[in-house]
Amino acid sequence: MAAGQVDELRKRVNDDWERIVELLKQKIALGSVSSKGIAADHMKRSAQFVADELIKVGVDAKVVQSTNPDGSAGAWEVIGSKIVNEQAPTVLLYAHHDVQPVPDASQWDTDPFVGTEIDGRLYGRGSADDGGGIAIHSGALQALGDDLPVNIKVFIEGEEEMGSPSFIPFIESHREEFDSDVIIVADSGNWSADIPSLTTSLRGNTTLDVTVSVLGHPVHSGQFGGPILDANTLAAMLISSLYDEHGDVIVPGVASQEVVGGLQRDLDEASVRADAAVEPTYTMAGTGSLAERLWTKPSITVIGMDVHPVEGSFNVIANQTRIRLSMRTAPGQKPQEAQQALAKYLVENAPFGAKVEVTPLDNGMGWAMDPDAEATQDALQAMKEAFGVDPVNKGEGGSIPFIPELQRIFPQAQVLVTGPEDPKANAHSPNESISLSGLRNNVIAEALLLSKLGGE
Template sequence: MITVDAVRSAVQDSVEDIVSDLVELVALPSVSAASHDQAHVRASAEHVAGLLRAQGLRSQVLSVEGADGVQGRPAVLAHVEGPEGSPRVLLYAHHDVQPVGNPAAWHQEDPFVAERRGERLFGRGTADDGAGIVAHVHALRLLRELDGALPCSVTVFVEGEEEVGSPTFREFLDAHRELLASDVIVVADSLNWKVGVPALTTSLRGLVQVDVRLDVLDHALHSGGYGGPVLDAVTSMCRLVATLHDEQGDVAVPGLVARPEAAPGFPEYPDSQFRADAGVLDGVDLIGTGDLTARLWTKPALTVIGMDVTPLELAGNVLAPSCTARLSMRVAPGQDPDEALEALTAHLESRAPFGARLSVGATETGPAFDGSASTPAARAAAWALATAFGTEPVEIGQGGSIPFIATLQEAFPEAQVLVTGVEDPDSRAHGEDESMHLGDLEKVVLAEALLLARLGGAVEAS
């Protein structure tokens, strides 16, 4: 048996090593988007495999072919056998990252050179999901050093294509099902309530993403010579997009699931705190009806995330013949994403302005996740988080989507799935100036080590 104090002391002594490993991960520009050099993703996978191999795990870099025949990006699969009869635990993270966005918007010269400013480490991948990787690596290292071995059988799966929708995730599960099958699955890729307050995520919205195209002419026309009887495609698209929300800002697509009240156990989220967390400008109203947490976690949301429009420097006095917009819709738990896609498509088709020719193509769909904070593993996680952070964890939902979690739940229905937080509201994952709060990183490592020890019966709850 080991003590909580022994684990806490070991984590405190390891803080600089933990931060150093995170800095090294940031230095690997493992952007999985196809427009970037995939050699960096391979290098990142090899690096993570080495970190896990150093902790005594059998570690491999693997990929599988997807349903479309395209080879997936490299993932890391590592395993160590625990005592006979001990629980099987799967630890998930991902080593790929988002593109940097606008380099000029970062407050550092190179987003892939981590910078420590105050209590935070800045750089692409610090929070999403470098922190999850180092939490797994160092929790395993500390338990081995303190007790000579791990208290349970552990498989670590570090994916390399999460940021592009996990296209070969299902095929990877099928190919390595025996090794991945687990009693408890820990996904270190979510958000804490705020700095110093941990959270367990028990609800995630699903995702439907489509490209919508409108065609009104077979070629561009002089806007003065022909404008008036014909509405250009860009303005037509604006009119179509405007039908997606009602006057209060709620999504106006018939047939979508919506839960307007916060789920029992979810915390209150004051408007003022949300405005501060999100950086909403003074005078800009919040939209939608119902509880704020419901608007974030259990009601649909719909956003235009891209549109093909002539840039200002190339603009001429012409009527655009066509326009394409990319719509990202988050769907509530309990909503089948295929049904949501049908509902969105039907809405768009029925509202094409002035007979414009419309085509809709799905680019991505992903299921929502409905979990529980009352399973034995969740109670063990709540104890570990409370012990590490010094305050009780909050049960939350997430407005973002992690579709593979529902896939894991479907593939291993007997497993207890835990979605734990590494980020905080100011981590700015996917955006410029992404960062990780280092005080919380220390607590995350401690919490995971305590959780594994508790699951394996190697520590007693105080």
């Protein structure tokens, strides 16, 4: 396949379309909610279904139960391979078969566990996240059939929505099965159903507790108020010293970076404001594009504060306040490094010399794609050909913890983050859905990408 490759693949995907949609509907009906027990029978059935579907498209797939770090029985994972030629590059296809729970089915317009087509979208829990990822891999492998020019390894995880507790030990004990040149993680999404995207970066995160002390014990505000500021006010001053007048974080050693691979299109401020229900008078903090402020610059949030409740408060100067800070870090910075820089700054900038103590807590790595890698260029070209428009890449302000872990364990592999979602997908929320036209183009794009990675 070379000339007319897209047309040929599109034709094959169209011929296979009913099977792909049926796969997705059956997957939704399985109700693979991992929070009901990752080691439970319903998760084993879900894994077996996925393995059987992969076998149908030529993958030698099987179900394996992982072991949690504490030695207990873990998730039902699907692993497999299709080796076509020892000399060819190897691509690991990732998705997850577990889904988010449905706490209140009455918030749905359709039955969450019955795949229902309405106006070009298929509704159901896991239709997009990440049944869509499984459908993309299955459809792409079926479309290529015997024309597949790369070796394939597959890992369909069973506990992603639970934070992947046994992910690291599982991968480390199956290194051979996952070792690859390119890893395609089909668990993110596109700019819109019509505009494809690679996800270029994820921010890291770090948390720390800060205790601000000013007195050995609380005292009367009438007697001592004035020269002695209360610990709450001092903590507020300390927090506000993290920003300049524009609202940019100014902590030395906490890195900012530009949008990975360059900004192709900025986010629309009106939509961001509407999505977050921002007060109309509020001015967005920080400088630079909205995209870099949300994806690649650091942000610091006070997520907890121990102060006296308003109800029942009295005229006392608080002697001590504790706050918990959560910081999103630039994709390329080690979160430990940012954590240390923030801790140092907090201690050194104690207002009026109050006593500031910092307890460092958890760190999670960020991740940045290599925009210049050949695999990246192949992916962008494949997306452009399949969707008929230029891709618009995007970052993620949050984290997908297993991606930096995969990159850490397989540092030589190019990780490409694609996926079935679009802004209307409502993953993790009621009325989750997948765009069927978007899915079709995603399948074609992945088939083309595998073809290109094989040098065709």
